[in-house]
Amino acid sequence: MEVVSEAKEFPRRRLIYGALFLLLLIFPFKAGPYWTDVATFFGIYVLLGLSLNIIVGEVGLFNMGHAAFYALGAYTTGILNTVWGIPTVWLLPVSGIVAGGFGYLLTRPIIHLRGDYLLIVTIGLNEILRITLINDPWGLTGGPNGVLGIKRMRLGSLVISRPIHFYFLVLIITTLVVMALLRLQRSRIGRAWNYIREDEVAAEAMGIDVRSMKLLAFVLGAGLAGIAGSIYATKMMIISPESFTFWESIVLFTIVVLGGMGSIPGVIVGSAVMMILPELLRDFMQYRMLFFGAAMVVMMVFRPQGLWPSKRWQLEMGRETEE
Amino acid sequence: MLELFLEQLVNGLTVGSVYSLVALGYTMVYGVMRLINFAHGELFMLGSYLGFTLLVSTSIGELGVGWGLIIIVLMVAGAMALLGILIERVAYAPLRKSGRLAPVVSALGVSIFLQNAAMLIWGSRYRAYPVWAALDRRWEIGGVHITLMQAIILGVSINLMLLLYCMIQRTTLGAAIRATAIDQETARLMGIDVNAIIRFIFIIGPALGAVAGVMVGLYYRQLHFTMGWTYSLKAFTAAIMGGIGNIPGAMVGGMFLGILEMLGAGYISAAWKDVFVFVILIALLILRPTGLLGERVAEKV
Numbered sequence: 160m161e162v163v164s165e166a167k168e169f170p171r172r173r174l175i176y177g178a179l180f181l182l183l184l185i186f187p188f189k190a191g192p193y194w195t196d197v198a199t200f201f202g203i204y205v206l207l208g209l210s211l212n213i214i215v216g217e218v219g220l221f222n223m224g225h226a227a228f229y230a231l232g233a234y235t236t237g238i239l240n241t242v243w244g245i246p247t248v249w250l251l252p253v254s255g256i257v258a259g260g261f262g263y264l265l266t267r268p269i270i271h272l273r274g275d276y277l278l279i280v281t282i283g284l285n286e287i288l289r290i291t292l293i294n295d296p297w298g299l300t301g302g303p304n305g306v307l308g309i310k311r312m313r314l315g316s317l318v319i320s321r322p323i324h325f326y327f328l329v330l331i332i333t334t335l336v337v338m339a340l341l342r343l344q345r346s347r348i349g350r351a352w353n354y355i356r357e358d359e360v361a362a363e364a365m366g367i368d369v370r371s372m373k374l375l376a377f378v379l380g381a382g383l384a385g386i387a388g389s390i391y392a393t394k395m396m397i398i399s400p401e402s403f404t405f406w407e408s409i410v411l412f413t414i415v416v417l418g419g420m421g422s423i424p425g426v427i428v429g430s431a432v433m434m435i436l437p438e439l440l441r442d443f444m445q446y447r448m449l450f451f452g453a454a455m456v457v458m459m460v461f462r463p464q465g466l467w468p469s470k471r472w473q474l475e476m477g478r479e480t481e482e
Numbered sequence: 483m484l485e486l487f488l489e490q491l492v493n494g495l496t497v498g499s500v501y502s503l504v505a506l507g508y509t510m511v512y513g514v515m516r517l518i519n520f521a522h523g524e525l526f527m528l529g530s531y532l533g534f535t536l537l538v539s540t541s542i543g544e545l546g547v548g549w550g551l552i553i554i555v556l557m558v559a560g561a562m563a564l565l566g567i568l569i570e571r572v573a574y575a576p577l578r579k580s581g582r583l584a585p586v587v588s589a590l591g592v593s594i595f596l597q598n599a600a601m602l603i604w605g606s607r608y609r610a611y612p613v614w615a616a617l618d619r620r621w622e623i624g625g626v627h628i629t630l631m632q633a634i635i636l637g638v639s640i641n642l643m644l645l646l647y648c649m650i651q652r653t654t655l656g657a658a659i660r661a662t663a664i665d666q667e668t669a670r671l672m673g674i675d676v677n678a679i680i681r682f683i684f685i686i687g688p689a690l691g692a693v694a695g696v697m698v699g700l701y702y703r704q705l706h707f708t709m710g711w712t713y714s715l716k717a718f719t720a721a722i723m724g725g726i727g728n729i730p731g732a733m734v735g736g737m738f739l740g741i742l743e744m745l746g747a748g749y750i751s752a753a754w755k756d757v758f759v760f761v762i763l764i765a766l767l768i769l770r771p772t773g774l775l776g777e778r779v780a781e782k783v
Contacts, residue, residue, distance in 0.1 A: 453591065
């Protein structure tokens with residue numbers, strides 16, 4: 160039944176997505192630089208949300224220190240560019256690899272930790288990194304002021320500097336990532352991840368290498384966050400530890416849960432809520448964050464499964480209640 | 483050399499007993515509901531602010547250190563217990579059956595709400611507790627200084643913890659709490675009112691947190707609306723170090739964390755003390771994945 164309805168729905172859905180994508184292409188030409196910038200940052204958050212979604216959403220590993228990997232990417236770009244003058248175009252993939260590598264090294268010894276133990280350890284990693292950045296080891300990170308004067312990316316004769324350039328850079332990367340992740344979800348790996356999330360013991364018994372699958376999620380998630388960090392660094396040209404606090408990790412975590420665990424459209428909706436809601440509440444002035452906190456509670460109470468839960472999740476949960 | 487060590491040990495125990503009190507709130511809620519109640523730190527912070535207001539704008543403080551302190555602490559603890567129940571009703575009760583992460587986000591929402599409420603009420607600048615000269619009385623024991631306030635913190639926390647421990651281990655209510663922590667469904671079948679147990683947990687936890695808040699205010703004298711974050715992170719770490727869901731574990735974990743932190747500040751450097759604490763935490767969890775005393779939580783497989 161499910162397959163039939165999905166097939167019938169497919170062309171129409173494809174049409175809607177196509178139209179949305181066209182809108183995204185036209186958007187920066189109509190919206191002006193301010194909103195283009197807002198959209199760019201929104202895109203960076205979507206990237207970060209997607210990267211965390213791999214870890215929290217797909218595999219169900221509680222990671223509340225994701226800003227650490229974001230910071231690793233940003234600082235890799237910042238330091239390598241300002242100290243050794245390596246062009247930032249090259250540093251985009253390098254930052255991803257470095258962050259992914261750290262993701263492997265840092266989580267390898269702790270990957271066996273269950274649920275909340277992993278949560279506190281990831282918070283700990285986030286704090287360790289933030290304090291290290293502030294304390295400026297070997298004069299590399301610039302302490303509380305951070306790294307200044309990061310160069311923009313240069314592609315041939317094009318310097319990615321105007322809001323519209325960044326908009327398209329982020330749009331292209333995000334689109335590619337979304338497409339790759341959609342494929343991944345339907346692959347053996349994606350299914351293995353979901354299996355681990357739903358029942359780790361059964362997954363292990365079915366021959367899934369739980370440990371490497373979890374590590375793979377961490378490496379991919381961290382690497383993707385590193386790429387987002389690299390974009391952020393070249394966009395801002397200045398990075399400082401205060402952009403990568405525990406609070407940032409909480410926002411990312413909330414994006415994933417609010418949107419719906421393991422749901423790619425959910426991440427986009429979640430990022431929109433976390434970014435746009437504070438803007439909409441601007442009229443409330445100093446009461447803004449008060450309402451924001453209350454809104455988080457209300458949204459969770461009324462939609463505990465997330466604003467846009469994943470199909471697979473719905474199917475599973477639906478079956479469970481039928482039995 | 484030894485003096486520095488002992489001095490830091492006393493400081494560590496003082497801070498650690500505060501962490502323990504806050505960690506108890508975390509660990510009890512976790513034990514019964516499997517929920518990391520991130521809003522708990524904010525109740526500690528609100529308790530601290532409320533104590534400040536009572537001390538500054540009423541004349542309770544004039545009753546002297548003994549009665550004045552007792553009345554303030556009781557009032558604050560009562561208020562926070564009420565708030566705790568309210569939060570449970572509004573933000574957690576509707577989410578009891580909906581997975582692990584939805585209540586966590588709800589708790590984060592409550593936390594943001596309370597933090598900003600405190601900022602709106604008491605302002606975003608640091609506030610200072612009034613100086614209470616009697617609390618600064620110092621003794622010297624074997625070269626180590628200890629103030630009256632430190633003695634009060636240690637005495638009150640240790641007594642409260644012993645009381646709680648006895649209640650959990652010796653009374654029928656305690657047995658009901660332990661049963662609920664092990665298996666809610668079975669506990670319900672045995673005639674335990676699980677909802678009442680959860681409400682009770684949300685009275686005890688915030689009340690203990692509030693006592694800790696007032697004592698921290700009197701000890702450090704500085705208040706800020708973000709202090710809930712800082713302490714809640716530490717207290718949560720302490721609860722994990724001891725083994726979450728384990729009540730003696732939270733007590734031991736808090737003390738251990740406090741001592742670690744102060745030794746780190748004394749021997750390494752104040753700037754790196756939190757790094758030191760978290761590195762020890764990670765090392766500890768690699769060696770003992772369920773904390774110092776082991777958890778008391780039955781994981782559902």
